[in-house]
Amino acid sequence: xxxxxxxxxxxxxxxxxxxSLTSGKSDVKGRVLEAILLGALxxxxxxxLVLVIDLLKRSWGIxxxxxxxxxxxxxxxxxxxxxxxxxxxxxxIMLCVVVAIVAIPLGTACAVYLEEYxxxxxxxxxxxxxxxxxxxxxxxxxxxxxxxxxxxxMDSITQGRTVFAGGLALSALVLPIVVxxxxxxxxxxxxxxxxGALGVGATEWETVRHHxxxxxxxxxxxxxxxxxxxxxxxxxxILLVGAVTGLLRTGNQSFWEQLTGPFxxxxxxxxxxxxxxGEAFREVTAAAxxxxxxxxxxxxxxxxxxxxxxxxxx
Amino acid sequence: xxxxxxxxxxxxxxxxLDVTMHEAPASDAAPATMVFxxxxxxxxxxxxxxxxxxxxxxxxxxxxxxxxxxxxxxxTVIRCFDRMNDLIDGARVEGQVLYHGVDLYGPDVDPVEVRxxxxxxxxxxxxxxxxxxxxxxxxxxxxxIKKRSExxxxxxxxxxxxxxxxxxxxxxxxxxxxxxGGQQQRLCIARCVAVEPEVILMDEPCxxxxxxxxxxxxxxxxEIKLEYTIVxxxxxxxxxxxxxxxxxxxxxxLNPDGDRRTGRLVEFNPTAKIxxxxxxxxxxQYVTGRFG
Numbered sequence: 001x002x003x004x005x006x007x008x009x010x011x012x013x014x015x016x017x018x019x020s021l022t023s024g025k026s027d028v029k030g031r032v033l034e035a036i037l038l039g040a041l042x043x044x045x046x047x048x049l050v051l052v053i054d055l056l057k058r059s060w061g062i063x064x065x066x067x068x069x070x071x072x073x074x075x076x077x078x079x080x081x082x083x084x085x086x087x088x089x090x091x092x093i094m095l096c097v098v099v100a101i102v103a104i105p106l107g108t109a110c111a112v113y114l115e116e117y118x119x120x121x122x123x124x125x126x127x128x129x130x131x132x133x134x135x136x137x138x139x140x141x142x143x144x145x146x147x148x149x150x151x152x153x154m155d156s157i158t159q160g161r162t163v164f165a166g167g168l169a170l171s172a173l174v175l176p177i178v179v180x181x182x183x184x185x186x187x188x189x190x191x192x193x194x195x196g197a198l199g200v201g202a203t204e205w206e207t208v209r210h211h212x213x214x215x216x217x218x219x220x221x222x223x224x225x226x227x228x229x230x231x232x233x234x235x236x237x238i239l240l241v242g243a244v245t246g247l248l249r250t251g252n253q254s255f256w257e258q259l260t261g262p263f264x265x266x267x268x269x270x271x272x273x274x275x276x277x278g279e280a281f282r283e284v285t286a287a288a289x290x291x292x293x294x295x296x297x298x299x300x301x302x303x304x305x306x307x308x309x310x311x312x313x314x
Numbered sequence: 315x316x317x318x319x320x321x322x323x324x325x326x327x328x329x330x331l332d333v334t335m336h337e338a339p340a341s342d343a344a345p346a347t348m349v350f351x352x353x354x355x356x357x358x359x360x361x362x363x364x365x366x367x368x369x370x371x372x373x374x375x376x377x378x379x380x381x382x383x384x385x386x387x388x389x390t391v392i393r394c395f396d397r398m399n400d401l402i403d404g405a406r407v408e409g410q411v412l413y414h415g416v417d418l419y420g421p422d423v424d425p426v427e428v429r430x431x432x433x434x435x436x437x438x439x440x441x442x443x444x445x446x447x448x449x450x451x452x453x454x455x456x457x458x459i460k461k462r463s464e465x466x467x468x469x470x471x472x473x474x475x476x477x478x479x480x481x482x483x484x485x486x487x488x489x490x491x492x493x494x495g496g497q498q499q500r501l502c503i504a505r506c507v508a509v510e511p512e513v514i515l516m517d518e519p520c521x522x523x524x525x526x527x528x529x530x531x532x533x534x535x536x537e538i539k540l541e542y543t544i545v546x547x548x549x550x551x552x553x554x555x556x557x558x559x560x561x562x563x564x565x566x567x568l569n570p571d572g573d574r575r576t577g578r579l580v581e582f583n584p585t586a587k588i589x590x591x592x593x594x595x596x597x598x599q600y601v602t603g604r605f606g
Contacts, residue, residue, distance in 0.1 A: 120403050192440035195398065196502070200453030200509050201430030210452065211442055 052293070059287035070287060075264060077272055080280030085288050088269030091163065092232050092295060095265055098167025099174060099231045104224050106171070107178025111220075114179070115186040116208050128183075135176035142173040143240030151241055161242030163263040169237045174227035181223025185216040218307045225303035229296045235267035266292040347374040349513055349543045350395060354409035357390045357399065363569075364390050365577035368409070370562060372513075377535060377544045379554035379585065382564030382600070387577025388547045391564075392515050394418070395545065396432040397425040430457060433506035437518040439498035441490035441505075446482050449490045449501060453509035468508050476504035477534055496527025503534065507542075514538070516546040520553065532557050551601060554585065561588040563597045 056063075062070050073084020110131075118124030146169025151160055159165075189212050197207040213220075242262075264272075270292060273285040348371050355368035365387025372378050380388035390399065397418060399405040411418045418428055442449050450469045459465060469486065473479040478500045482493070490501055499519060506514055516535075520528040535544060535557050548554050554561050562582040566575040581594045592598045 190440075191401070192436060192438060193442060195401065195434070195436060196440045196442060196505070197452065198401070198426075199396065199398070199429055199434040199436075200456070200505060201426055202452070202456045203426050206456045210456075215443060 052290075055286045055290045055293075059283055059290055061283050062287040070284075071291070075269055075272060077276055080276070080278060080284050083273065083281070083284045085266065085269055085291050087264050088266040088288065089291065089295060091263045091265040091268075092292075094163045094263070095167045095170055095238070096228050096232055096299060098164060099171050099228060100224070102168065103171040103175050103178050103227060103231075107175050107223075107227075108182045108220055110175075110179045111182035111186055112208060112213070115183050116204065116212065131176050131179050135180060137176075138236075139173055139234050140236045140240065142169055143237035145169065145172060146237055146241040159261075161263075162261060166238040166241045166263060166265070169241045170231040170234060173234065173237055174231050177227045177230065178223055181226065182216070182220045185219025185223065186212060188219060189215045214310075217310050221303055221307040221310065225300050225307075228299050228303065232265075232296050232299060233267060233292065235265075235271055238265055238268060239271070266295060346376070348372070349374050349414065350545075351412040351415075352391075352394075352410065353412070355391065355394065355411060356408040357387065357394060358404075358406040358408070359402065360404040362574060363576045365564070365579075367578045369579065370582055372543065372545060373560070374543050375539060375541075376559040377539050377546060377557055379558035379561045380545070380547045380564065381549075381551055381554045381561060382577070382580075383566060384549075385575055385577060386564035386566045388562075388564050389517050390577070391579075392517055392545055392547050395513070395515055396429050396434050397423075398429075398434060400425055430509055431511050432513045432515060433509065433511035435499070435502050435506055435514060435516045435519045438522050439495055439502050441493070441498050441501050443489065443491055445487050446490045446493070446501065447486040449505050450508045453505060457509055472504040472508040473501075475507050475538060476500045477530065477537075478504055494527070496523050496530060499523060499527065499531060500534065503531070503538075507538070511542070513543045513545065516544065518547050518549060521549060528553070551589075555589050558585045561585045563588060563592070563594070563600060565596055565600070 070084050071089070072086050073082060074087045075085075076083040114124055114128060114131075118127075146165060150165040150168040154165070154168075157164075193211050193215060194207055197211045198204075202210070266288070270285060270288045273281050273288055350370065350372035352368050352370045355370075356366040357364050368387075368391055370378075370391075380392060382388050393399045394407055394411050395413075395418070399407065407419050413428070413432070417423070442452065444452075447469055450472050451465045454465055454468050459468070470479065470483075473482060478497060481497060482501075490498065493501060499522075503514070503519075520531055523531065532553065535546070538544070546554075546558065560583065563580045564577050565580050566577050568574075569576055581588065581592055581597045583593065587593075588597060589601050592601065
C-alpha cells in the first residue's frame with residue numbers, strides 16, 4: 001500500500017498516516033525569522049525603557065525631595081535647588097494650543113481641497129509632491145523662516161519674539177504632516193460612501209461635510225497627535241524665533257499679554273539646564289526631560305481618547 | 315418634448331420557457347412613456363473606448379435589464395444615466411443620453427439635480443456608517459426637508475416600501491452597519507426611495523447577497539415598479555429573465571487597432587423574446603450558455 005489511507009472500518013488509522021501527520025519537518029527558517037523580528041521589537045522598546053529608567057534614576061533626588069516645587073517653580077539657571085519647569089510646561093501648552101488652532105484646520109482644509117476637489121490636475125500633483133518634500137525639511141529651516149516672517153515681517157501682529165510667533169513657526173513645521181496624514185485618511189474613505197451620498201442628490205460639499213470628513217476624522221485626529229507631539233518636542237525653531245533661555249520674569253499678565261510676551265518652552269528649558277555646569281543641574285535636566293516625555297504622552301492620550309470617542313459614534 | 319409621449323412598436327412573442335417571466339406590457343393598451351433614450355452613446359476612459367453603439371429606449375414603469383459578459387460596458391452605461399461616471403477621472407461620454415428629451419450631458423445640466431431624480435443602488439450595499447434613521451433622512455435633508463415630523467414620516471414610508479420597516483422599526487437609532495447584507499441592500503433601496511426619484515438604477519444589486527435575500531429584493535422590485543422605472547444590471551441571466559420586462563444584451567469585441575475589448579449593445583428586446591427567440595445569434599449563444 002503506497003498511499004497513506006485511513007482504515008475504512010473506522011479502526012486505528014494506518015501507521016503511515018499517523019507518522020506523516022505528526023512528524024512534520026520543523027520550520028527552522030520561520031522560527032529564526034520570528035526570533036529576529038522579536039529581537040528588533042525588543043531592541044526598540046529596550047532603548048526607550050533604558051532611557052526612561054536612566055532619567056528616573058538620575059532625577060530621583062528631585063522627585064523624592066521637592067516634586068511639587070520643581071513642577072511649579074520658574075526657570076532658574078543660577079540655583080539648581082530652586083530650578084523648576086513651570087514656565088516651560090505653560091509655554092509648551094500655549095504653543096500646542098496655537099499649533100492646534102492654526103495647523104489642524106488649515107492642514108485639513110488643504111487636504112480636503114487636494115483630495116476632493118483638485119482631482120488629477122497638474123497643480124494638484126505638483127503640490128502633493130512638494131508637501132511631501134516639505135515634511136522632510138529640517139526644523140532649523142523653519143526656525144529661520146519663523147524668524148524672518150513671523151518675528152520680523154509680521155512684527156505688528158505677533159509683537160516680535162512671542163508665543164504667537166513661535167506657535168506659527170511650529171505650525172509651519174507640522175503643517176505638511178497634517179496635510180499628508182489627513183490626505184491619507186480622506187483617501188481611505190471608500191468611494192461607495194461618496195457614491196451613496198451623491199446618489200441621493202447631495203452636492204460635493206454636503207458629501208464631504210456629512211460623510212467623508214466624519215469617516216476620515218479618526219485618521220485626521222491621529223495625524224494631529226503626531227503633529228502636536230512633534231511640535232511639543234521641537235527646540236530648534238523656537239530657539240531661533242527667540243524663546244527665552246535664561247531667567248523669564250512673568251507677573252500677573254492677561255492671556256493676551258502672555259500670548260504676545262516673551263516665552264519659553266520645555267525643550268528650551270531642558271536645553272538651558274543642560275548647558276549649566278554642576279552635578280545638581282544634571283539632576284534638574286533629567287527631571288525636566290522626564291516632564292517633557294510625560295507632557296507629550298498626555299497630549300497623545302487626549303488625542304487618542306478623542307479619536308476613540310469619535311469612532312464610537314458609529 | 316416629443317420623446318415624452320413617443321411609443322415604440324412592441325413585438326409580442328409567445329414566451330414558453332423553463333423560467334417564469336413577465337410578459338412585456340402590451341403597447342396597445344396605453345402608449346408607454348420614454349424615460350431615457352440614448353443615441354449613439356459611447357463612453358471613453360481616457361483614450362480607451364469602453365462601450366459603443368448604445369441605442370436604448372427605457373420605458374416608464376418597466377424593469378429594463380442589462381446582461382452580458384464581464385467588461386461589456388453594462389455598468390458603464392447605467393452609470394451614464396445618473397452622471398455617476400463624472401466621478402471617474404478621464405471618463406468621457408459621446409452621443410446623447412436623453413431624459414424626457416433633455417440631454418443629461420448638456421452644458422447647463424446640474425448633475426446634483428439629475429441624481430436627485432434618478433436614484434442608484436450599488437453592487438455592494440453601501441449604507442453610511444450612521445444610524446438607520448440618518449441613512450434615510452440624509453437624502454431628504456439635503457433636499458431641503460428639515461422638519462422632524464416630515465422626516466419621520468418619510469423614514470417610515472421609505473422603510474415600509476422597501477419591506478424593511480417591521481425588521482428595524484425598534485432600532486432606528488442603531489448603526490446601519492449592524493444589519494445583515496440583505497437588510498443593508500434593502501436599506502439602500504429605501505434610502506434611494508426616500509428622495510422620491512422617478513428612476514431607480516440598480517448595478518448588480520444582488521451579487522453580494524444570498525439567494526433568500528436576492529429573492530426578497532426581486533420581490534420588492536416587482537412591487538415598486540408600479541411607481542418607479544427600474545434599470546438593473548445583472549450577471550445572472552435567470553434574474554434578468556425573472557424580473558425584467560425588457561432586456562439589453564451587450565457583448566465585447568476586440569478592437570481592430572489594439573488588444574483591448576470594447577463593449578457594444580447587441581440586442582434590445584422584450585425579455586421573453588431575448589430568452590426564447592432572439593434576433594441576434596450572439597444573444598442566443600449567450601442566453602443558452604454557449605458563450606460568455
